[in-house]
Amino acid sequence: MSGVTLNNVIKRYGETQVIHGVDLQIEDGEFCVFVGPSGCGKSTLLRMVSGLEETTGGQIHIGDRDVTTEDPARRGVAMVFQTYALYPHMTVQENMGFGLKMNGYPKAEIDAKVAEATRILKLEEYLKRKPAALSGGQRQRVSIGRAIVRGPEVFLFDEPLSNLDAELRVEMRVEIARLHKEIGATMIYVTHDQVEAMTLADKIVVLRKGVIEQVGAPMDLYNDPDNKFVAGFIGSPAMNFLKGTVAKGGKVDVPGLQTSIKLPVTLPSEGTAVEVGLRPEHLVVDRNGSTHRVELSESLGGVSYNYLVSDSGEKIIVEERGVDRSAEGDVVGLKIDPESARLFNADTEMRIR
Amino acid sequence: MSTAVKDRKPLGLKIALWAFVSIWFVCAAFPFLWTLWGSFKVELDFFSIADWTNAIFGRNTADTYGRPFTGAGYDGAFVQEGFFGNAINTMIVCVCVVTISLTIGTLGGYALSRSGQGYVFWLLITALMFRALPQVALVSGYLPVFFDWNVWGYLPTAIIVLVAINQPFTLWMLHSFFESIPKDLDEAAKVDGCTQFQAFRHVIIPVMWPGVITTGLFSFLLAYNDFIVTSLILNEGNRTMVPQIAAFLGTTYTEGNVMFAVAAVVSATVPLFILVMFFQRQIVSGLTAGAVKG
Ligand SMILES: Nc1ncnc2c1ncn2[C@@H]1O[C@H](COP(=O)(O)OP(=O)(O)OP(=O)(O)O)[C@@H](O)[C@H]1O
Ligand SMILES: [Mg+2]
Numbered sequence: 001m002s003g004v005t006l007n008n009v010i011k012r013y014g015e016t017q018v019i020h021g022v023d024l025q026i027e028d029g030e031f032c033v034f035v036g037p038s039g040c041g042k043s044t045l046l047r048m049v050s051g052l053e054e055t056t057g058g059q060i061h062i063g064d065r066d067v068t069t070e071d072p073a074r075r076g077v078a079m080v081f082q083t084y085a086l087y088p089h090m091t092v093q094e095n096m097g098f099g100l101k102m103n104g105y106p107k108a109e110i111d112a113k114v115a116e117a118t119r120i121l122k123l124e125e126y127l128k129r130k131p132a133a134l135s136g137g138q139r140q141r142v143s144i145g146r147a148i149v150r151g152p153e154v155f156l157f158d159e160p161l162s163n164l165d166a167e168l169r170v171e172m173r174v175e176i177a178r179l180h181k182e183i184g185a186t187m188i189y190v191t192h193d194q195v196e197a198m199t200l201a202d203k204i205v206v207l208r209k210g211v212i213e214q215v216g217a218p219m220d221l222y223n224d225p226d227n228k229f230v231a232g233f234i235g236s237p238a239m240n241f242l243k244g245t246v247a248k249g250g251k252v253d254v255p256g257l258q259t260s261i262k263l264p265v266t267l268p269s270e271g272t273a274v275e276v277g278l279r280p281e282h283l284v285v286d287r288n289g290s291t292h293r294v295e296l297s298e299s300l301g302g303v304s305y306n307y308l309v310s311d312s313g314e315k316i317i318v319e320e321r322g323v324d325r326s327a328e329g330d331v332v333g334l335k336i337d338p339e340s341a342r343l344f345n346a347d348t349e350m351r352i353r
Numbered sequence: 354m355s356t357a358v359k360d361r362k363p364l365g366l367k368i369a370l371w372a373f374v375s376i377w378f379v380c381a382a383f384p385f386l387w388t389l390w391g392s393f394k395v396e397l398d399f400f401s402i403a404d405w406t407n408a409i410f411g412r413n414t415a416d417t418y419g420r421p422f423t424g425a426g427y428d429g430a431f432v433q434e435g436f437f438g439n440a441i442n443t444m445i446v447c448v449c450v451v452t453i454s455l456t457i458g459t460l461g462g463y464a465l466s467r468s469g470q471g472y473v474f475w476l477l478i479t480a481l482m483f484r485a486l487p488q489v490a491l492v493s494g495y496l497p498v499f500f501d502w503n504v505w506g507y508l509p510t511a512i513i514v515l516v517a518i519n520q521p522f523t524l525w526m527l528h529s530f531f532e533s534i535p536k537d538l539d540e541a542a543k544v545d546g547c548t549q550f551q552a553f554r555h556v557i558i559p560v561m562w563p564g565v566i567t568t569g570l571f572s573f574l575l576a577y578n579d580f581i582v583t584s585l586i587l588n589e590g591n592r593t594m595v596p597q598i599a600a601f602l603g604t605t606y607t608e609g610n611v612m613f614a615v616a617a618v619v620s621a622t623v624p625l626f627i628l629v630m631f632f633q634r635q636i637v638s639g640l641t642a643g644a645v646k647g
Contacts, residue, residue, distance in 0.1 A: 052540050073546040085537035089559040099545035102555070150545070 002063025010057035036207035078147035256314035273346035282340035289333010426616030462527030480521035506588030530564030
């Protein structure tokens with residue numbers, strides 16, 4: 001077992017550079033999740049760790065070994081693909097044992113390891129079937145089984161659950177979490193899904209345009225984002241951003257709230273344009289106020305999301321729970337806890353702490 | 354379910370469909386059946402000018418041999434003219450052409466489909482252009498060289514030329530089959546410890562099998578049915594079946610025996626039927642290339 005270290009890793013396709021010098025340390029046994037908008041280079045970075053994509057510059061270490069130019073076969077990694085990539089002409093059993101067979105393991109040992117993985121993933125019934133005769137969830141389990149059997153140092157997952165329906169996704173997510181506990185290997189996991197990232201990760205890496213925006217534990221990213229991008233990306237529904245200006249007396253004028261708030265931060269000079277970030281769950285609807293109109297209300301049962309518009313035209317999403325909720329068309333006010341607000345420089349988008 | 358759908362078709366449409374299929378079947382099968390039937394007659398019957406029904410009832414055949422059927426054509430072709438030797442030549446040519454063009458085609462098609470370089474497209478287009486040229490243009494270019502080198506007339510020469518003519522097609526076809534196989538499969542195999550060639554051999558080819566069979570069959574048919582190359586390049590002693598049949602028919606200068614040709618045609622057609630029947634499932638799944646989904 002061993003961690004993964006990326007040192008100033010760069011990827012270029014001809015002239016276009018897609019990964020711009022990434023430094024990252026993933027500890028032994030850690031569950032690391034890459035998130036970021038589509039096209040930001042998550043898959044590319046993962047494939048560079050696997051060796052399927054050449055590394056243009058920098059070094060990749062797995063444990064103490066420099067694997068930057070090593071073949072995928074010799075890196076000690078296993079990969080689970082979004083499309084499962086099972087071998088269609090082999091049975092489930094042969095699929096799982098293929099890697100060991102190619103590496104010349106004796107048959108008895110292969111059978112034992114396949115049996116072990118089969119037990120972990122509850123695949124006993126399907127051992128003799130071909131992939132075509134399995135459901136999507138079963139196929140993905142087989143493909144995870146194929147990875148387990150090889151006993152790799154690092155597991156790589158590229159959006160493994162995105163082809164499954166919602167219910168199965170939850171089930172498999174729990175399964176992967178359990179697997180990580182049971183095996184304890186280092187895992188790198190690429191996903192679009194907020195929930196997967198928040199629940200599975202020990203460490204989340206937020207990428208944008210081939211650059212790491214922030215690395216940290218899920219709740220650290222959520223509570224203490226370094227910049228506006230991370231603040232907006234982590235959390236669903238996304239954080240609200242309202243324009244503001246630094247005013248006299250250590251206050252910030254926020255026209256969207258028709259008020260000034262005093263924040264516990266070191267403010268920049270007076271007149272600086274800032275953005276105030278407020279999470280939907282930190283805002284409270286004030287029935288006695290009259291600063292905002294409820295334009296749309298989405299009720300999901302236990303929680304409602306109200307889309308409010310201020311007089312200045314800025315949109316704010318507010319979460320509401322409980323029995324008494326506001327309806328579309330209501331005119332309401334908002335109560336803010338300054339402690340929960342996050343302040344960002346409007347030009348650099350960096351956090352003001 | 355499917356029968357229920359079929360049953361809902363209006364009667365008129367069903368009749369029209371059946372009529373169409375029957376007519377098509379008769380049109381398609383008639384020449385074969387006619388030739389098969391006629392191959393057991395004498396020339397006077399099969400090519401009767403006086404009364405075409407002679408070809409069916411074999412009156413002249415009965416006059417000559419006492420029965421309305423005779424194996425004289427087959428006897429002449431195989432025993433007298435040694436058509437069996439031509440059949441063996443055809444087998445040699447076909448097996449060699451199929452083996453060589455499939456070997457080059459699978460390796461090359463795989464390499465092209467996985468290379469991702471810009472020149473792949475131009476390579477394939479060039480290949481297609483060579484395939485589009487009339488074969489006779491290529492062969493007539495080769496001929497003087499072959500005479501010079503003293504290799505004219507032999508089977509290996511014909512095999513090389515047929516492979517050369519056939520290769521663009523096999524390459525093109527196999528390339529598109531390989532394209533339809535997700536690259537994830539190669540990658541999974543590589544992570545599983547395969548080299549690129551092992552991935553090709555253990556994972557891609559087994560999945561590609563229907564495509565390989567289909568392409569192989571097309572190559573086989575091309576070699577089997579070829580007339581231009583074999584007739585121009587092979588000498589009399591090394592002829593394959595098709596040029597030999599042409600020789601049986603005779604030319605303005607040499608006298609032939611039409612019934613030998615008819616019997617030979619039937620003998621040459623039967624193996625094709627057997628072959629296609631044998632491989633029909635693979636051909637269908639190969640032609641619907643989507644069948645190789647991961
Ligand atoms: N062969 C290539 N040539 C040029 N650019 C490429 C190539 N492959 C990928 N890219 C670019 O690299 C960037 C990163 O791609 P990548 O697949 O890693 O994105 P991603 O973060 O995984 O996105 P998604 O979430 O949609 O899967 C993209 O902008 C893409 O256009
Ligand atoms: Mg991706």
